[in-house]
Amino acid sequence: MSAVLPPLPTPPDAHEPELLQLGLPEDEPCLRADAARNRARLLEAATRLVAEHGAAGVTMEAVAAAASVGKGTVFRRFGDRTGLLTALLDHSERNFQAAFLSGPAPLGPGAPPVDRLRAFGHALLRRSGDEMDLMLAAEPSPERRFTPAPRRVHHSHVTLLLRQARPEADSELLAQALMGYLDPATIHHLTRRCHMPLERLEKGWDDLVARLTCADPPR
């Protein structure tokens, strides 16, 4: 919708501009001085609100007020609420991406793909366990669930590892199935609602990975 402003075909850093395969988002292309200052203030204010009232307390108006900034500014900078929340997860996301893209094995490169897949799942499970409420709140509407850049990066990564482990398979689809298991909503459901311990989820993940990557065709 919109796209009325010529220089803004898409909101500035709504969902992390172009990190795609391995580039992490630039720390803002070339933001005007006041804009950059306001951005920092907004993120700080939002962080404080999360700490005080949880993710549910992060209202666009509240954030704007807490940062002494107009509401329009928040939207201009982050596009929408999920954009702001996603930006709040940026630090954690960078660390995570750094870990599986260039960190030590088995999560990073160097280990066999199956081990890396296992490690990836465990890492994501733990991370979700921590920032659960933020991740849930940052979830876009179903139509856009897979459009935010972090998701796409995770998906590509898993697809890649899968392709290495089983070149003949439909890695795209397999990756989709695997990522479904790691969806924040799923994890929330299993751990918080069904009270499953994390170890059980990890065990389940390992089993899943093993079965989806073993070479010989079933039956």
Added chain:
Amino acid sequence: MSAVLPPLPTPPDAHEPELLQLGLPEDEPCLRADAARNRARLLEAATRLVAEHGAAGVTMEAVAAAASVGKGTVFRRFGDRTGLLTALLDHSERNFQAAFLSGPAPLGPGAPPVDRLRAFGHALLRRSGDEMDLMLAAEPSPERRFTPAPRRVHHSHVTLLLRQARPEADSELLAQALMGYLDPATIHHLTRRCHMPLERLEKGWDDLVARLTCADPPR
């Protein structure tokens, strides 16, 4: 939230009252005459709105107006928007449940569990292909994604079949992984955004089922 009215611990038929394992939702326990009439009017109005403007056009106020009824009445009857949308899917859902609970094999009872699982996936894929927009619109917030009764029924069913096929496995978790693949948002993403043909999804499902149900432990 709410639970202020003593006789209404949860909205009447917000998400299909108690069909649980195999009971389909009663056609309304004991609704007062005018209430039943209004309910019918509302559903009819909503259906018309969907036909005319798509699921996005189904505004609570619009439905109320189209049914010549107060807005409060809509909420009293259906709890919230997702409740109304879910009710709209009720017919289709009943048919589907009837098919896999007591219809002809291989979807219904009589076939080996693996075949039933395969059939179940294909059936759900097709159904989602049809009522896609309604199903997406009826998706609740991430925290509640798994609370609507239909989902729970599907999950139980898959868990059951899985347990029959592989009694020693963690069927709950496996079912979760399988159901993730059949999530409306996922299907929407793969078919509409990535333009994958349905056959590919079906093939992927079959592969998934085969690998998750084959007896011998991998590696």
Added chain:
DNA sequence: ACTTTAAGCGGACCTCGGTCCGCATCATTA
């Protein structure tokens, strides 16, 4: 038929996400 009462009704009201547009401000060029 009359009373009673719980269920139902309606729409004013609130909150919050998102848009719009006139005005201010930064950066650039002269």
Added chain:
DNA sequence: TAATGATGCGGACCGAGGTCCGCTTAAAGT
């Protein structure tokens, strides 16, 4: 330093979901 666009800013405004509460009415009891 002054002029001048482009970029950013702010907050009034809108629409939609959801709540509230006083009034109405169906239906069960007498």
